[in-house]
Each structure stands twice: as C-alpha cells, then as structure tokens.
Amino acid sequence: MRPEYQAPPELFYDETEASKYTQNSRIIEIQRKLTERAIELLNLPEGKSALVLDVGCGSGLSGDVLTEHGHVWVGCDISKAMLDVASEREVAGDLMLHDAGQGFSFRTGVFDGCIGISVIQWLCNADKKTNVPIRRLTRFFQTLYTAMKRGGRAVFQFYPDSSQQMELITSSAMRAGFSGGLVVDYPHSTKAKKYYLCLFAGMAQKLPTALGAEESCVRGSVDVGGRETIRKRSIKKKQKDKNWVLEKKQRLREQGRDVRPDSKYTARKRRPKF
Amino acid sequence: MRLLTHNMLASPVKGANNAFPLKLVCEKKEVMEADFDAEMVKHLLSRVEYDALRATVESIGEGPLPVWDDGLKENEDFLRQMHHILLEIHVIEGELECPASGRKFKISDGIPNMLINEEEV
Numbered sequence: 001m002r003p004e005y006q007a008p009p010e011l012f013y014d015e016t017e018a019s020k021y022t023q024n025s026r027i028i029e030i031q032r033k034l035t036e037r038a039i040e041l042l043n044l045p046e047g048k049s050a051l052v053l054d055v056g057c058g059s060g061l062s063g064d065v066l067t068e069h070g071h072v073w074v075g076c077d078i079s080k081a082m083l084d085v086a087s088e089r090e091v092a093g094d095l096m097l098h099d100a101g102q103g104f105s106f107r108t109g110v111f112d113g114c115i116g117i118s119v120i121q122w123l124c125n126a127d128k129k130t131n132v133p134i135r136r137l138t139r140f141f142q143t144l145y146t147a148m149k150r151g152g153r154a155v156f157q158f159y160p161d162s163s164q165q166m167e168l169i170t171s172s173a174m175r176a177g178f179s180g181g182l183v184v185d186y187p188h189s190t191k192a193k194k195y196y197l198c199l200f201a202g203m204a205q206k207l208p209t210a211l212g213a214e215e216s217c218v219r220g221s222v223d224v225g226g227r228e229t230i231r232k233r234s235i236k237k238k239q240k241d242k243n244w245v246l247e248k249k250q251r252l253r254e255q256g257r258d259v260r261p262d263s264k265y266t267a268r269k270r271r272p273k274f
Numbered sequence: 275m276r277l278l279t280h281n282m283l284a285s286p287v288k289g290a291n292n293a294f295p296l297k298l299v300c301e302k303k304e305v306m307e308a309d310f311d312a313e314m315v316k317h318l319l320s321r322v323e324y325d326a327l328r329a330t331v332e333s334i335g336e337g338p339l340p341v342w343d344d345g346l347k348e349n350e351d352f353l354r355q356m357h358h359i360l361l362e363i364h365v366i367e368g369e370l371e372c373p374a375s376g377r378k379f380k381i382s383d384g385i386p387n388m389l390i391n392e393e394e395v
Contacts, residue, residue, distance in 0.1 A: 049314040051321060072314065072361070074279050076388070083385050092308075094279040098388040105286035105388070107294060110321050130392040 002161060008127035010099075013058070013079035021059040022085055028061060034117050034194070035062040038155040039069055041183065041198050041208050042113045050112035053147065055100050055156070056119030058082040060091035066115075067092040074111075076100065101136030103143035111147050114154035120197070121158045124165055137169060141176035150202035154178070157196050169197065179204040186212035242267040275386050278318060278360040281327050283370070286390055290374035295326040300334040302367040308357070315353045318360055331359055 003012055020027055044050045049070045057063050057075025059082050066073045075091075076098035077083050083095050098104075100116075101123050123140055124133045144154060160166040170182065178199040186192035187210065198207060245267035253259045284292040324342045331337040336359060346352045370379040370386055380387050 049311065049317065051318065070311075070314075072278070072318065074282070078389075084383070087383055087385060094276050095385045096275070096279070096388055097385055102286065102390060105284045105292065106282050107284055107292075107323070110282045128392075 002159070004121055004125055004161070008125060009122045010078045010080070013077075013082045015081045018059060018079070018081040018085045021061060021082065022089065031061040031117060032065060034157045035065040035115065037185070037194070037211075038062075038115045038117060038157055038196065039065065041155045041196055042115065042153050043208070044071070044113055044153075051110065053104075053106075053111045053114040053144075054093065055114060055116035055144075056122070057086065057093070057095065060086035060089055060093065060095075062115060062117050063091045063093045071113075076104075100140050101131070103139035104147050105143070106147035108146050109149045112149055112152050114144060114148060114152070116154075116156040116158075118157060118159060120156045120169055121160060121165065124161075124168065134168065134172065137172035138176065141173045141178065145176045145178060145201055148201040152201045153180075153205075154199040154201065155196055156199075157194060160195060166195070173197065173199050177201070181207055183208055183210045184213065185210050188212070275365045275381055275384055276361060277327065277330060277363055277365075278322070280330060280365070280370070281322050281360075283388075285372040285374060285377070286388060287372050287375045287377050290372050290377075293372055293374040295323070295330060295373075296379070297371040297373055298330055298334060298365065299369040299371065300365050300367075301369075302365075303334065304364045304366050305358075305362050306364055308361045310354060310357050312350070312353050315357045315360070316347060319347065319356060322360070327359070334365075336363065 006012055021031070022028075042052075044052075049072060052066055052071045052073045054063055054066065054073050054075040057073075057077050058079070060075065063073050063075050063086070073093035074096065075086070075093050076096040077086075078097070078099045080097060083097060086095055100119070120137075120140075123136050125131065126133055148154065158169070160169070166182070173180075178201060180197075180199040183196040183198050185194045185196065189212065192212065246262060249259050249262065249266075280298055281295065283296055284294040285296060287293075328337070328339045328341075331339055339355070339359070340346065340352070364384055365381055366384045368381045370381065371377070372379075377390075
C-alpha cells in the first residue's frame, strides 16, 4: 500500500521510518539517484554555488547531494523525527519544521532553485477536515513562486497515484504562474519510470528531455488507422470422415452409378507423411 | 538556524502581511566552522536584506557590522566577516517573534518550529 494512504506524513515518518533513511542502503541509494537527476534538471549555472530550497528534506539525504555540488540549502519538513535524524547527522543546510501545504513565508526572490524528492504527492492527502488538497497545493505553489528568483527552476520528483492527481498537481502549479511540465524518465519501463515536475518561475524555457525515451521522440511517422486489409475470417471446413464417405457412396449407388464396394480400406486414415 | 535563513524568513501569520524581519531572541548559539568561499558569500549578499541583518546581528550581541557601502563587496575582510555571520553562527535555542501579531515560534535544537494552526493560514 502506498505510504500516503496509511497515515499523514507527520505521523508516518516516525522514528522507525526515519531510521530507515540512514541505515537502509537501498533507500539511501535511491534517494541519491533521484536527487542527482533533480539537480541535473535544475540546470543551475556550472561551478557556481546557489541558494536552494529543499522541500521535504527529511533526514537530509538530498541535502548531502546538494552540499556535494557546492550549493547552500535550506530544508523544511513536516516530520520532527526525520529532522532530528538530519540534525544528528550534522547536515550542512538549515532545517525547519514546516508544513509545505501551509505555504512558505520567505521573502520575495531569495532562492535560485528548489527541489523536492517524493514529496508533493503528500499534499494531495485530505487527512483532516481542514485539509483541502487543491487549496494546499495552490498555497504551496503560489508561495513557492514568490520565494523563487525569476528564471529559477523548481524540480519535484513524485509518485502520482492516478492521472487525475497528476493533472491536479500540474494545473495548480500552472495557475500559480509557473511554466514547464512533466518530464518522465524511462517511460517504457515499469520499474525505472520516474516522474519529475519541472517548473520554471517567470521565464518559459525548453523542457529538458527525459531519459530513456529516445524511441518515442525519434519516431517521425504517424499511424494511420483503417488502412489495413481486413482478413477474411477463416471458416473451418467440416471434416469429411468415414461416415460421410459411406453416405455419399450409398447415395451414388441409389442413383445407379458405378460405385466400388465398401471395404475395410474405405476412407481409412493415411499415414501422416502423405 | 543560521542568520542567513533568519534573514529570508518573513512572518507566516495571516494578516501580518509578511512582516519582516522576525524578532530573534537567542538563548544559546554555537559557532560551527565552514569553508570560506568569497564568490558564494558575494552571491548570498545579493539576496540578503542588509539593514535587517545588521539590526539582528547587533540584537544578539555580535558585530557590529559597518553601514552598507557598495565598495564593501570587494573587501576581503568584510566578506570573511559576512561568512562568519551568515554561515557559521547557529542559533540553537531561542525564539522568533512576529513583529505584527506577536506570535512566537520556538527554536529548539537548532530547528525552528514554523507550524501554524489552520486558522492562522
């Protein structure tokens, strides 16, 4: 079952769940790869350090990758347990206990970029009566837009549970003023397929190309329907067995024709080689 | 929480109209050394509200910082001082206070709690 259906994020990411993010090498590896790709999509100026916001920073695994790339970052998360793990690990960025659905309260245009790894699908949860997904998403994207420098990018890797959810998230972002769209890496693979919402604040830019999607991009021809020849349905002919042969001979005899007498060889089976 | 982050935060309280800066009450602070990179500090300076930073720095008993002057951006000593102020001083225990509504946000273990109630959004 998807974690989003089990409990709200502040409860789901408790101490046991948080400890997985420092001990489980598989989780660490996956988080690392996703962050590397998100940073690649952010397309920050080469060799320069930037100020990056990490939404849902958790235990700071994504932050570590940002630090390795030489960026200064600020992370926020709703789970206290995850932040405690991050502060124990002495990550380089600043941490903040904050609910992304309540919107940010940063000054205008301070961040060069923003990343969020496996986070924004959580905003679609209505755990409480007061949680309205569309309102939370709108507030999130609007305040994020304010906090970002014009021309900056925000990249969110997420796991949509349905196409409606994908549509809801994308349209909320567009309404907040972002341009951009979805980049789907390895769209033909069930396992390696990853969704990245790639948003541009202010200036429209070319959407980066997805990984592993070459075949679908290169294909220049268009399928035209209705031009195939319709195959005739093959009607299975009735097997002419021994009975049929005997009956036919009888009929011909009654017509007075010259018919060979029935014997044990009449309509006998031939060997397969025939 | 470092002073860099404090300088970027406005009040999240509804009706406070993004009041800035939040009043910082510092009960415990620590200095953690970080590598100095002049280009990075220059870049961060372009994002900082210098006057607000100056007031905050004085209120927690650091500094004093010089009055802003465009020539300072090339001054190595000043950049080192800014590096220390923005990236090395960590507020471990303390409080942030919204200047408009008086709402307080606790900082514990270096992590400010910026959660607000649903009515305040």
